[in-house]
Amino acid sequence: MSDPTELTVRSAEDSDWDAMALLAATCFGAVRQHEATAMWRSLIPAGGAVIARDGSDVVGMALYLDLRLTVPGGAVLPMAGVSWVCVSPTHRRRGVLRKLFAELHERMAGSSYPIAGLEASEGGIYGRFGYGPASVDESLSVDTRTVGFHAGVPDPGGVRIVRPAEQRGRLEEIYERWRLRTPGGLFTPPQLWDEVFADRESARNGGSPFFVLLHDDGFVFYRVHGEGERKSLHVTKFAAVTVDAYVALWRTLIGMDLMDTVTVQAPPGELLPYLLTDARLVRVTGREDGLWLRIHDVPAVLEARTYSADVRVVLDVSDESLGGGGRFALEVADGRARCGRTDAEPDVTTDLSVLGSLYLGAHRASTFAAAGRLQCNDVRLIERLDAAFASEVPAQIGFGF
Ligand SMILES: CC(C)(COP(=O)(O)OP(=O)(O)OC[C@H]1O[C@@H](n2cnc3c(N)ncnc32)[C@H](O)[C@@H]1OP(=O)(O)O)[C@@H](O)C(=O)NCCC(=O)NCCS
CATH class of the missing domain: 3.30.1050.10 (SCP2 sterol-binding domain)
Known part of the structure; x- marks a missing residue:
């Protein structure tokens, strides 16, 4: 085993990507499709990916994507979105990540990114590098079998069942409004939308293809899991820019007689339990950090x-x-x-x-x-x-x- 001081750290070149893809697949235990890899690569600015090599072997990598972050009040900051951070299990806990991060963050500063963000695979890694968890995601599970709405809750309607590809323009436009009013909202580049609408089997986690509900001021993307009479509905994207849209979309989700549960991730303090006659039917089943920020x-x-x-x-x-x-x-x-x-x-x-x-x-x-x-x-x-x-x-x- 080499001493980490003998490792070289340099920019990733085109010819390194096969080795990087293999390293990432090994470290994360999942092979990413070639098309998805190409899409994420297209978001890396020049000099935004670094690798550590031991001899000719790639044993570590880290990169950042060129992203745009909405902050409270609606301003948008260029954000270096750190991703694909991994070090080979043959070289762990010898300071390889430290070396990669020192180099990567120097490059970010040189490229005038005022802020960096990431999602963490484990909670104990990134605090030491000045990253703090900056959003909270609760996992909610709604038992829809006996659910009822309070008498005073509006029933605004206006929701349509649509085919996602046919409504792409409207879905993107609503998402734009949503992300510009939501701290943590990120600009979604066209190639990432392409990936969303490709709806690859590998991205479905065993669920159905996307179903989409559309309102003038909101939408829901969801998948159905399970078979026979015990089906559940998992929301993968929920965006509402008005309370009417929020209530109308939830009334539609809960109105699906043959789904036992609806699961969704949402920030703490959701309105949903207040709409229902039995708020206990909305259970918080998990709590996770979402976006981490380093200023x-x-x-x-x-x-x-x-x-x-x-x-x-x-x-x-x-x-x-x-x-x-x-x-x-x-x-x-x-x-x-x-x-x-x-x-x-x-x-x-x-x-x-x-x-x-x-x-x-x-x-x-x-x-x-x-x-x-x-x-x-x-x-x-x-x-x-x-x-x-x-x-x-x-x-x-x-x-x-
Ligand atoms: C996480 C990972 C990149 C760390 O790489 P590494 O080269 O072993 O890390 P280093 O040796 O440079 O460690 C740097 C510091 O982080 C700490 N650290 C590393 N991995 C850690 C972990 N999983 N949990 C808590 N602390 C961790 C080290 O103890 C060290 O601490 P210190 O120097 O402040 O005492 C590597 O274990 C890995 O690839 N894991 C699998 C993929 C993954 O989870 N990637 C992160 C995606 S967000």
Whole structure:
């Protein structure tokens, strides 16, 4: 076994991709279809993929995609979407990921990405690199057999059963409206839509092809699982930009007599249980982190979002692994922020990963303070931070990458 200091790290070249695909398939235990690989590759900017080699063998890889992230208030930031991170089981826990990440993050900074995001295979890996979980996905299971709606709940109608390919333009247009109002929403490039509409057998997880319900202001993509009389309906994409669309789509989903359950992932605080006469029929069966964020350019990123309350604070942000962070004065007035580097005494000391977790409003400063991960002696200031960073629209990742 080579010492990791002997490994070379360099940009991935076209001729490396066969070896990279084999490494990724081995590490993730799944072979990705050639067409899907080509689609994701088309989203990698120049210099955005690095590999580690031991001799001529590719033993590690990491890359980022050129993505666009909506932040609270609707501004959109260029985001480096980190993906396909893997190190061969023959070379693990010897610092290969550290080397790859040092190189990759230097490149991101050089390419002016103010923020990076990823989805984590395991929760314990990325905090040390300044990434914090920034959205929460609850898995909901709705028992539809005895469900009923409260008398006052509207019945707006307007839902149609459609063939997805025939309504692609309208579905994309509604998704655009949804992602521009949803923190964590991501611009979906045309080649990714092509992949969605290709509806490959390998992407179905044993379920049926897509069914789609369409409303003027929302849509649902779902698959049916199971056979005979015990079928369940699994929602894979739910987007509603008005309450009417949300209620109308849920009435339609729940109106399917022959489905025992509807399962869906949604942020905490869904409206659905409040619509039903028996809210217990909506069970939370799981809770996961969704998007993780690492803030490279703290002033630019903090100034990009809007805020729900005024606050003035000096933040001291550490980033031991990758040398980012620093000390920043943040001043929020009338929902807009000004932020710059400062030498002033800090009011709050924390880690870059915590700032990433606060950014979209899915987690509170007071929770991190209670956990000893954010230090601040002023209880009122922590309350103001909670109020300022809250987001009316809950954070939700636009798509997996
Ligand atoms: C996760 C993975 C990339 C780590 O690669 P690696 O080269 O072994 O990691 P390193 O040796 O550079 O470790 C860097 C640090 O992360 C820690 N770490 C690595 N993998 C970890 C894990 N799975 N859980 C918790 N900590 C982990 C190491 O202990 C080390 O910590 P420290 O230096 O702060 O003490 C590798 O195990 C892998 O390919 N796993 C399977 C695929 C996967 O899950 N990829 C991530 C997709 S999001």
